[in-house]
Amino acid sequence: MKDIIERPQGVVLVTGPTGSGKTSTLFRLVDSHLRSDGHPKDVAYLPLDHPLFRLAPLGQLVDRALKLMDARERPRLILDGLQALPQWPERFVEVVKTRPYPRITGAASVAPGLEDNCFDTVHLPTLSFREFC
Numbered sequence: 001m002k003d004i005i006e007r008p009q010g011v012v013l014v015t016g017p018t019g020s021g022k023t024s025t026l027f028r029l030v031d032s033h034l035r036s037d038g039h040p041k042d043v044a045y046l047p048l049d050h051p052l053f054r055l056a057p058l059g060q061l062v063d064r065a066l067k068l069m070d071a072r073e074r075p076r077l078i079l080d081g082l083q084a085l086p087q088w089p090e091r092f093v094e095v096v097k098t099r100p101y102p103r104i105t106g107a108a109s110v111a112p113g114l115e116d117n118c119f120d121t122v123h124l125p126t127l128s129f130r131e132f133c
Helices: 022-035 051-055 058-068 088-098
Strands: 011-015 043-047 076-080 103-108 120-123
Touching (some): 011 022, 022 043, 022 076, 022 103, 043 058, 058 076, 088 103
Parallel strands (some): 011 103, 011 120, 043 076
16 A cells, blocks of 8 residues: 555545545655655645635645745645545646646545546545454
């Protein structure tokens, strides 16, 4: 799973039902970046299910985050809770296609239902308690 989500090129969307570990996976991605001597300003995490973030257009949020970052390499932008945004699949595709510079990893609790292949999708299934243990 780690090698899929940490692809150096391209965009990855992590999907799965509530409680499947999407946000935890994104946090592990940030932790892995920092533990491998990555600079903290090379990565930005945006929780898009926050009420204030839902008010702004996704493109503007991404542009603002990129301006605040002092990335030494290609920055990694992590967009969590995409499903909270209206028309999120189309907005996500627009950001991916018009902002090719950052590495983008997104997470949503529902699959986008698009046939656009501008990003890879990884689905996390829900684990039973026994499987989790």
